[in-house]
Amino acid sequence: MIAALILAWVSATTATSVVRPPQPRETLLVDTRVPVLVGDEWMIMSQEEHQRHLRKREESDGGEITTTITVETSTATASPTTTTYVSSPLPSPFDTAIASNFSSSDGDGCADFINDLLVNPDFKSCYAFSMLIQGSNSFFQAEKSLVSITQVLDATCNGPNVTFCTKYMNDAAKNLTDSSNCATDFELENSLVVQVYAGLKAYQPMYSASCLKTADTSAYCFANAVTNRSALADVYLYYLPLNISYPNSTVPNCNECTRSTMGIFQAATADRDAYIANTYADAADTINAECGVSYVNATLPQARVSNAATSVAQAPPLLLLLSFGFMVFSHWIL
Ligand SMILES: *[C@@H]1O[C@H](CO)[C@@H](O)[C@H](O)[C@H]1NC(C)=O
Ligand SMILES: *[C@@H]1O[C@H](CO)[C@@H](O)[C@H](O)[C@H]1NC(C)=O
Ligand SMILES: *[C@@H]1O[C@H](CO)[C@@H](O)[C@H](O)[C@H]1NC(C)=O
Ligand SMILES: *[C@@H]1O[C@H](CO)[C@@H](O)[C@H](O)[C@H]1NC(C)=O
Ligand SMILES: *[C@@H]1O[C@H](CO)[C@@H](O)[C@H](O)[C@H]1NC(C)=O
Ligand SMILES: *[C@@H]1O[C@H](CO)[C@@H](O)[C@H](O)[C@H]1NC(C)=O
Ligand SMILES: *[C@@H]1O[C@H](CO)[C@@H](O)[C@H](O)[C@H]1NC(C)=O
Secondary structure: OOOOEEEEEOOOHHHHOOOOOOOOHHHOOOOOOEEEEEOOEEEEEOHHHHHHHHHHHHHHOOOOOEEEEEOOOOOOOOOOOOOOOOOOOOOOOOOOOOOOOOOHHHOOHHHHHHHHHHHOHHHHHHOOHHHOOOOOHHHHHHOOOHHHHHHHHHHHHHOOOHHHHHHHHHHHHHHHOOOOOOHHHHHOOOHHHHHHHHHHHOHHHHHHHHOOEOOOOOOEHHHHHHHOHHHHHHHHHHHHHHOOOOOOOOOOOOOHHHHHHHHHHHHHOOOOOOOHHHHHHHHHHHHHHHHOOOOOOOOOOOOOOHHHHHHHHOOOHHHHHHHOOOHHHHHHOO
């Protein structure tokens, strides 16, 4: 079986179109690494390492038939309804050069499906945090400044209709695994396809987590995690719903952001099919080892039958937290 190699290139030039506001000096990001799937293992790589890795892969595939196609990802311009100061284009999902090896048995179906999804107006209106955190170079750039990442989080949190988007993303994930779309590539664990699927499925808990703010500064927890050198370990938390384990060597910050983020994720594990149900318990153990027994709740709630999945999934973050007994912390969550 000769599988045609298709390299899906997404022009990295879109990344440079992010016009960044002036950056305060103290908010420069020191960690710009990305999780990259190498074989069966996730490795955290710098942008340069990632590029080298992609080049090496291309070279080692040199003898095979290679078709290069361009995945058009127009710049997302979701305009949040409640903010007025976002004038520059917002980061767009999967704009980084991901060499994707689509299996020939899906034909062009899979590449077409992902292309169509990324430009779909409904998809764009949801402006999903879960689709940005992996594979978006423009999002990376935005992470370097507290001002720009805050603008992005304002857009992911305040614009979308979460009820609509949760259903939309779930439907899209289901469609992705359809045999006319990406079924084969998904089974072969094509890393782009797996990332897209994970991002779609993880929409709701990641939406809630990305919207958490701290009481004292009213800064987004995520913004603090990526811009504050002493909070960097907290960034790993946000990858848990994407089936990326919390490195057990990570020293977590024992703060309310960690606790509330884990509270949201714990609730989400009621859907045992969700990736978070795989990754949550180990992360909770690692955090409790550092922060104290029961700092976060390491026990998974009762499994929810999948048909009931939407009722909790649609609750806004505050309600979700209240309903799981986090009233103590509600005063610092908007
Ligand atoms: C591409 O996919 C084919 C078949 O699925 C596999 O044999 C090959 O090793 C893959 N190449 C890369 C670079 O992943
Ligand atoms: C949000 O989406 C749901 C489902 O599509 C819809 O019933 C509801 O009216 C929408 N809410 C707003 C404020 O647009
Ligand atoms: C999923 O596929 C169905 C049937 O083709 C289509 O009607 C629906 O719009 C698709 N939904 C998404 C979110 O892709
Ligand atoms: C950075 O993070 C540390 C640890 O969470 C916290 O104590 C500190 O206040 C944060 N600094 C800023 C500027 O947010
Ligand atoms: C999720 O991660 C676990 C542990 O790394 C792995 O065994 C499993 O295959 C992953 N699931 C998917 C669907 O990738
Ligand atoms: C961390 O995880 C690895 C692999 O899962 C395991 O071999 C190692 O013992 C763990 N270390 C600690 C301190 O738990
Ligand atoms: C932890 O979560 C479980 C399942 O939701 C719940 O039964 C238990 O009471 C919680 N424990 C604490 C200390 O909140």
